[in-house]
Amino acid sequence: MRALSIVHVVFSSRIAGGEHHCIDLANAQAALGHTVHVIGPAGSAVRHALDPRVSFHGLHLPLLRGARVKRLAARLGADIVHGHLGPACKATAAATSSARVGTLHVGYKTHHHARLDALVCVNSAQVDRLKDFGGLHRVIYNWAPERSSGTCASKAPSGSLRMEFGIPATAPVIGCVGRLHAAKGMHTLIQAFQRHAPADAHLVLIGEGPQRAELEALRGEDKRIHLLGFRWNVDELLGEMDLYVSSSREEQFPLAILEAMRARLPIVATATLGAREMLDPAQSAIVPVDDAPAMGQAIAAALEERHRNARQPVVYDMDRYDRSTAVRATLALYQDVIARQGATVQGLAGLSVEDARG
Template identity: 55%
Template structure:
């Protein structure tokens, strides 16, 4: 009879002040690993929303200053006796790469491979096949493991009047939505221009999220009273179920959790042909449009809303997407298997070249 593998001591690293897509993945992965009996820690800034968002079985370690992050991280990892240090997003990957050979150093490519962030890591996790195909210069181990949509929380499914009622919409009005941090990469400026130009006069666009681009986007919203910038929301899952159409106008995306959550909610999806969505939506009942093509995006929104409006609201049914590859339990198991592969290589002193 084969004995179960010993529990691991795992340190996740993410140097963010807010919780967005990559941070949510990190927190949910940490929670899942802790639930399996592993000793799991998260290292991040002391004054971060992450500190209050970790699961009860996960311990958070806040670093006071951004200076000497690699040295500070090394002290935490050694004190905990960690076997794995898993970094999320560029600054964390850069700091993790400075650690010594006593720990397996892993990074998830939430955005994409960058040599100065990832080249010295022992292994990288790709979130889509296109990333794997572009790793010819990388000398470590790599594996494709698809992300998943974290389980809805009580807050994300909050009951109440609902987004449509909150916005004062009439039953016949169509609600278009998008979710994400307000950043140029997300293309909210393109979405707002496309919607203003071609959406039906009584349609409404709701954008859920906060970020540094808000000041730039506010004049675009002010120019069209149909556009609402709703800021950060905790009731995302409930809000998605209120939408008639979800749109991602991103200029770049590796694996957008918002699209996966919209698919889980059964909402029709339009997305630009960025790296992640092109793979996620292949052979799915969704619409892809060229990146930064406002005319094509607006036309797709108009045509999709016309199709939706042609069906009485009481007869509309959720869109059936194929989501089996985005299974949380399966992906967590694959990540743990990858950890053990890297630990064996580290302990054996073997080459990490693929």
């Protein structure tokens, strides 16, 4: 495969699942010798998580982003422009001099994705929702992101979670990672925890977002519930937990579940598209969305089982979620899009010649 010039576009200032995926993909592609750029807001935290071989281009104002992405991609000689999340995919569609790809981190929307040349579906259910899409598509599963030891990771608090919050060594710890937003369902998780978890259990919420004040109010005086804010050392924190809970109302392919699987934790998850595709019901508890009693009962049962089997790790089949396989599949999709565009151009040129002869 020849070296490509690849431009990723992600318009988030914070880092959550889709941004993590973009960062890790860009870093992996640069490590393989491709020329990789990322376009995002000038003050984005994404910039500091990128490999030094990846160039970041900051946009200072959120105006005319499609036209600016188009000009910048042309100046950089981009073979591929790859959008992540809806607004970035919409801007990517304007880069008509390059092959345009989008990843469906959230889901297909005609006004964001229909004009792209190819789409990466992160679960198989998304394929059935591409009825008006005429480009290529592939199902390429995400992977648990690599946690670099670079600038951002070095700023993360390190050491014992239990020591930081005074949690006894024998107390069960339940964790959840995600943005503090209503879509993540953490208010339901707090309710489920308070009503059904053992009295000595602790709940750790890792992430930041607009719902923090609401969640703090819901927590009240319960000292067992800890809102850690954003942390980079997620793998280290998961290593001290007894149970992971994904409480989201909607998830296409949650990276946090993959991280919990990599940590070999038992998992309770709401029945989102992503969780249903990723988890085997024989190994994990899948409960209805927004159902605090069902979630709470599943948490209590999982902790009881965890105690009964002496914290035996859960071994998940992670072969489908291999980073190098997914990176290669993404690059292969790029090549297919480029080849398809080349064939179209040649076909149009042939038609022009025939027209001229006629």
